[in-house]
Amino acid sequence: MIEATALRKRYGRLVAVDGVSFKAEPGEVLGFLGPNGAGKSTTMKMIAGFLAPTEGTARVCGHDVQSDALAARRALGYLPEGAPGYAEMTPKRFLDFIADLRGLRGPLRRQRLDFVIARLNLDGVLAQSIETLSKGFKRRVGLAAAIVHDPAALILDEPTDGLDPNQKHEVRGLISELARERTLLLSTHILEEVEAVCTRAIIIAHGKILADATPAALLARSRFHNAVSLNADDSIAARAALDGMPGVSGFEQDEREQRLYVFPQGQAKLVDAVADRLRQRNVVYRGLRLEHGRLDEVFRRITTPEAKA
Ligand SMILES: Nc1ncnc2c1ncn2[C@@H]1O[C@H](COP(=O)(O)OP(=O)(O)OP(=O)(O)O)[C@@H](O)[C@H]1O
Numbered sequence: 001m002i003e004a005t006a007l008r009k010r011y012g013r014l015v016a017v018d019g020v021s022f023k024a025e026p027g028e029v030l031g032f033l034g035p036n037g038a039g040k041s042t043t044m045k046m047i048a049g050f051l052a053p054t055e056g057t058a059r060v061c062g063h064d065v066q067s068d069a070l071a072a073r074r075a076l077g078y079l080p081e082g083a084p085g086y087a088e089m090t091p092k093r094f095l096d097f098i099a100d101l102r103g104l105r106g107p108l109r110r111q112r113l114d115f116v117i118a119r120l121n122l123d124g125v126l127a128q129s130i131e132t133l134s135k136g137f138k139r140r141v142g143l144a145a146a147i148v149h150d151p152a153a154l155i156l157d158e159p160t161d162g163l164d165p166n167q168k169h170e171v172r173g174l175i176s177e178l179a180r181e182r183t184l185l186l187s188t189h190i191l192e193e194v195e196a197v198c199t200r201a202i203i204i205a206h207g208k209i210l211a212d213a214t215p216a217a218l219l220a221r222s223r224f225h226n227a228v229s230l231n232a233d234d235s236i237a238a239r240a241a242l243d244g245m246p247g248v249s250g251f252e253q254d255e256r257e258q259r260l261y262v263f264p265q266g267q268a269k270l271v272d273a274v275a276d277r278l279r280q281r282n283v284v285y286r287g288l289r290l291e292h293g294r295l296d297e298v299f300r301r302i303t304t305p306e307a308k309a
Contacts, residue, residue: 222293
């Protein structure tokens with residue numbers, strides 16, 4: 001479990017984190033989303049015990065990160081932003097060093113090191129200095145270090161930042177696997193990542209939580225939620241056929257995608273009715289689908305005041 005209560009961090013006149021509270025339970029993958037400088041890393045560092053809060057408290061598996069710091073750190077794995085430090089070390093030496101710091105001994109130590117090296121496919125690079133590794137391997141070394149002591153809670157600061165699509169896919173698979181029995185908090189700028197791995201998302205801007213909901217609930221706030229979209233050879237004819245249809249509130253033509261979006265009134269579900277109507281009017285169409293919504297639009301609306309108007 002990861003719990004933050006009224007966390008606040010002030011840097012001189014700047015309030016980087018302004019009263020952040022949430023609780024994440026085992027099995028949850030909580031995504032921290034926000035524009036640059038929103039306060040995500042600062043919040044994570046305070047929970048990980050790397051930065052003292054100006055006010056408020058954080059607990060990891062019930063242990064206060066300030067007053068019960070050792071127990072809290074034992075329960076937590078933390079992947080900081082960017083590449084692991086100790087760039088001149090080899091992954092082997094680095095992971096040995098982290099295993100020592102974590103107090104791992106004997107057969108369990110061997111077993112955990114073997115596990116993370118195999119799980120993160122580090123075998124081929126164990127003897128090469130970290131600074132000479134590709135970004136993907138650097139991230140994997142960081143992840144291996146974060147999970148070597150098998151923590152019950154994990155904080156991952158932009159775990160897929162800078163990775164290629166295959167590596168992103170791989171790391172997301174690992175995140176979902178790790179999340180089964182753990183509590184996971186991760187920050188990301190990648191909205192598709194939220195839909196792919198997060199069970200819940202917190203949107204933060206200027207140090208304040210602006211939304212805390214499941215990805216599905218956030219998508220439901222999109223104006224594209226429950227819209228119907230389709231490709232029609234003659235989009236003018238398609239529009240004319242659907243104009244005035246009960247339950248339809250408007251249209252939008254996406255020229256790049258060549259798709260017509262049909263917006264519902266309220267919660268109306270239009271898929272079958274739209275398909276019937278186009279067939280009745282002999283309008284040829286392809287790829288008709290119900291839209292779930294667009295997280296990027298919801299994110300923009302929540303985090304930029306001008307988009308709210
Ligand atoms: N040590 C520091 N001293 C002064 N200001 C800082 C310090 N660390 C962070 N800040 C400021 O605090 C604010 C929050 O920074 P933070 O790194 O937490 O944001 P973030 O949401 O993680 O951003 P990003 O997505 O760019 O990583 C920013 O305005 C940043 O410039």
